[in-house]
Each structure stands twice: as structure tokens, then as C-alpha cells.
Amino acid sequence: MIDLRLLREDPDRVRASQRARGEDVGLVDALLLADERRRASGLRFDELRSEQKSLGKLVSRATPEERVELLKKAEQLKTDVKAAEAAQNEADEDARQLLLKLGNLVHEDVPVGGEEDFVVLETHGTIRDFGAEGFEPRDHLELGEALGAIDVERGAKVSGSRFYYLTGVGALLELALVNAAIAQATEAGFVPMLTPALVRPRAMEGTGFLGQAAENVYHLERDDYYLVGTSEVPLAAYHMDEILDADKLPLRYAGFSPCFRREAGTYGKDTRGIFRVHQFDKVEMFSYVAPEDAESEHKRLLEWEKQWLTGLELPFQVIDVASGDLGASASRKYDCEAWIPTQGKYRELTSASNCDSFQARRLSVRMRDGKKVQPLATLNGTLCAVPRTIVAILENHQLADGSVRVPEMLRPYLGGREVLEPISR
Known part of the structure; x- marks a missing residue:
């Protein structure tokens, strides 16, 4: 607030x-x-x-x-x-x-408008010309099924639409991504965390997800628990009702958790494959800082996300998200969008949000600097949303025969594999 x-x-x-x-x-x-x-x-x-x-x-x-x-x-x-x-x-x-x-105050430099009114700040990497390479790119689902990595048919049979199984090398690819992301975050000074997927109402309300975003939240009415859509929620509430010493800031955590989203309002969007699903795993960066350090921390989170996507050898752009698409808690948000060849456009893979003291006031997280006690600032940044990252890797690194080249950064986490080969079923 x-x-x-x-x-x-x-x-x-x-x-x-x-x-x-x-x-x-x-x-x-x-x-x-x-x-x-x-x-x-x-x-x-x-x-x-x-x-x-x-x-x-x-x-x-x-x-x-x-x-x-x-x-x-x-x-x-x-x-x-x-x-x-x-x-x-x-x-x-x-x-x-x-x-x-009342939403957080929008930063004065944020572009005004809706979802399509973002401003492109940077572009990285080179978009492949598949035509020049002599073949038409396959989409991630076709590739994933050929690799024995993705099974949406049985996911739908068991749980309904927008659910899936990662099988074989698909499961190994997720584990590789998570381990690589946690390794990068740990090297950057983040404390790795495994966080609860169920939280009480105050934690969800305190992070700003029970306002305009409430329609996308799963609520277990009998027990009055909420399923988190991001580990930002339990990480923000981790120091709820606490006073932290200013000289111990910043505090940085990297949370790994399952995430659950209803995807209300997206009927007919991204129904094929695993780009937009109800359940997925994610590595999320979260920072507690002094208010005067919030903007510089925001840029640091973005740099770590850029480092991650560059390591995965993905072409991507960085956008300054427009005011109408910020969500209640953020005063400013940067998205990194990876190029998806079969869609012919950039799609969101990571976000970095500066929430200033908005969440801290709601959750009563404060800092003591000498005799002065005041709310601190919180920030969050996605490092790896697993399914979307798998989509981007499969499509951008595919080869003409349906195999997929493994980015060098991931090879140590995949037993040294350089290429993922199709399997015969």
C-alpha cells in the first residue's frame, strides 16, 4: 500500500x-x-x-x-x-x-498505456533464418513429442486442458534448467530457498494478488489457503511482521517452487503446447533493500536475467512495461521476451519488478537504521519459468532432423549431452 x-x-x-x-x-x-x-x-x-x-x-x-x-x-x-x-x-x-x-504509484518514466504500449529498450542475439538453412522450423510441441519430452495428451486426460507431463529428456531438461538457474543465483549472492506452495490469505493479500489478479488465483475455500502463482508470495511474506537491521541489507533469496495460475481471460490463447499452463515450476529472485537502493537493485535483477538468457543463447528483447500492464504491486517492470520462431514474435520469459515499499507496508516488513524504523523496499525477478524456457530452447536450437542442440551452459547439467535426439516410439 x-x-x-x-x-x-x-x-x-x-x-x-x-x-x-x-x-x-x-x-x-x-x-x-x-x-x-x-x-x-x-x-x-x-x-x-x-x-x-x-x-x-x-x-x-x-x-x-x-x-x-x-x-x-x-x-x-x-x-x-x-x-x-x-x-x-x-x-x-x-x-x-x-x-x-489502490495500486502502487507508477514510476514517472513508465510508458503510459495498455499491454501493447511497451517500449523496447534493448535487443540481444541473432534471430535464425531457417529458410536460409533449408528447412521450416517445427513448433515446440512437435519437437517435444518427437524427443519423448512432452506429453500434453495424457496431461489433458489426467488433469484437463493446459496440463502436461515432462517425460524422459524433458524432465531432465527441467532439472538442468533449475540447477543451472540456482547455481547462477547462488553465485550472485542469493540464498536458495524451497518455498511453500500454499499460503494464508494475508500473504497473498499482502503481495497484492487479491485485487485485480484475484481471478487467476486458486483458492482452497475449505482450508482458506491459496495456491501461489509465484514464489514471490512466500518470499515477500518470509519477513512479515519483522524489523530488519539496515546494515544487513540487501537480503536476496532465490526461490524454487511450483506455481499455479487459473489463466482466466486467456480462453483461446496459447492453447497448443506448454507456453501457457495452469501448473509450472519457476526460479524467482527476490530482494529486500533500503528504499533508496530500489532502482539500482531493479537494474541488477534485470542484468542477472539478461545474463541467464544470453547463457541459453536465446535472442531476446527487453521492454519497459506500460502502466496499464504493471499489476497492482509494481511501480515499474522490465520484461525479457525471447524470440519464438514459429510464432514470429517475442514472448515474455522473465520479468523484473520494483515494488518500492508497497508490499512491505502491507506485510509490515520494516528496517531499523539507527533509531529510525521505516518500511523497506521489495523487488522480484523471474530467472527461469521452466515451460516457457523449454519452449524457447527447443524452437531456437532445433536442427533440420528434429534434434535440438543443447546450449553449452546447460551441458554440464545434462550429463554432457550436446544434442537431444528424437526417439522412436
Whole structure:
């Protein structure tokens, strides 16, 4: 959540941010009114409590005759204090609920617009000309089935559409990617983490996934648990309700977890293969830093993602995501999109988001610098979303005979294999 003081001091900035996101600007004024009621009700409660304490002192010194009247007044005051406390609690909750609906402030340099209004910042690698090589590229599913690596038919039989099995060399390829990603993250100073896939409501709400993103979240109603769509959620909540020493920052974690997404609103999109699925594994980088270090950490996360994709020998571009496509928590987000030959376009493989103090305020994660205690900043960056990375590797490194060249970086994690060969079934 944003700082209420900023809302009071510069409401036009918050209105501009809401407008850039394509969200309800009226929410800002509703929250300002709710904040006024919250502060007024708090002042009223404090005044009545002070009066109640003063009256208590008068009763102890009063004559018997005066005490009768004072006790009557004290009884009425007790009722008034209870009503004022209830009003204060109600006003606090009303303001809190409105505040939870408000997205993070959009960074001033973010391009304004929707999903297609991103700005390309960089392009890396060379797109292969398959025509010049004398063959038409196969898509990842055709390649994966020939390699004995992907089985979507049985995935659909067992679990429904957008589910799959990784089999044989496909399973080995996932394990290779995960181990390589964790090795890179560990070398960069991240602490490897295996995180819970089920979290309580506060963790999901605190990271901002129960607002506009709620339709894509799986909820187990009987137990009131949520299945995470990214290990960002348990990593952000790891230090919930804690005060961290400023001199121990930054804290960096690399979480590996299964991820679950309903993919609501994507009917008919990416239905073939494993590019858009309901369950997948992912390695996620997460940083806790001092607020003044957030922008530089954001660039570092992006550099680690670029290092990863370059190591996989994939052509990719870096985009500055537009304001309407940021999600509630991010003030700015960079995506790395890999070239997918059979689609003839770049598709998202990784994201790096700067959430400033938005998540930390919601989760009460603070830092102590001397005597000063304040919210810190959190950032997250995908290092390897496994299925999409497999899609990109198979399609970009395929050979004319249906085999797939293994990027040199992955070979030590695949028993030295240089090529993945088709199998006969």
C-alpha cells in the first residue's frame, strides 16, 4: 500500500497514477474522505478517553454528594467512549479496505498505456533464418513429442486442458534448467530457498494478488489457503511482521517452487503446447533493500536475467512495461521476451519488478537504521519459468532432423549431452 501521508500531501500524483493504470481515479477521493473520518474518529476517541481519565481523578476527590453526579456522568462517558472506539475501528477498517484497492504509484518514466504500449529498450542475439538453412522450423510441441519430452495428451486426460507431463529428456531438461538457474543465483549472492506452495490469505493479500489478479488465483475455500502463482508470495511474506537491521541489507533469496495460475481471460490463447499452463515450476529472485537502493537493485535483477538468457543463447528483447500492464504491486517492470520462431514474435520469459515499499507496508516488513524504523523496499525477478524456457530452447536450437542442440551452459547439467535426439516410439 502507499503512504497515506503522500496521499494527503500530493493527491494529484496518486490520481495521475490511477489514471495511467486505467483504474478508478474516484478511489483517491473516496480514500481521502475515509482518511479524514479515520483521523477525526481517532481524535474524538482520544478526547473522550482523556475526559474519562480526568473524571476518574475528580471522582476520587469528590464529596459524597458530588460523587453521585460524577458517577452518572462517568457512566454516560463510558458509553460514549465505547461508541467512539467502535466508530474509530470502523473508520480505520473502511480506510484500510480502500487503501488495499489502490495500486502502487507508477514510476514517472513508465510508458503510459495498455499491454501493447511497451517500449523496447534493448535487443540481444541473432534471430535464425531457417529458410536460409533449408528447412521450416517445427513448433515446440512437435519437437517435444518427437524427443519423448512432452506429453500434453495424457496431461489433458489426467488433469484437463493446459496440463502436461515432462517425460524422459524433458524432465531432465527441467532439472538442468533449475540447477543451472540456482547455481547462477547462488553465485550472485542469493540464498536458495524451497518455498511453500500454499499460503494464508494475508500473504497473498499482502503481495497484492487479491485485487485485480484475484481471478487467476486458486483458492482452497475449505482450508482458506491459496495456491501461489509465484514464489514471490512466500518470499515477500518470509519477513512479515519483522524489523530488519539496515546494515544487513540487501537480503536476496532465490526461490524454487511450483506455481499455479487459473489463466482466466486467456480462453483461446496459447492453447497448443506448454507456453501457457495452469501448473509450472519457476526460479524467482527476490530482494529486500533500503528504499533508496530500489532502482539500482531493479537494474541488477534485470542484468542477472539478461545474463541467464544470453547463457541459453536465446535472442531476446527487453521492454519497459506500460502502466496499464504493471499489476497492482509494481511501480515499474522490465520484461525479457525471447524470440519464438514459429510464432514470429517475442514472448515474455522473465520479468523484473520494483515494488518500492508497497508490499512491505502491507506485510509490515520494516528496517531499523539507527533509531529510525521505516518500511523497506521489495523487488522480484523471474530467472527461469521452466515451460516457457523449454519452449524457447527447443524452437531456437532445433536442427533440420528434429534434434535440438543443447546450449553449452546447460551441458554440464545434462550429463554432457550436446544434442537431444528424437526417439522412436
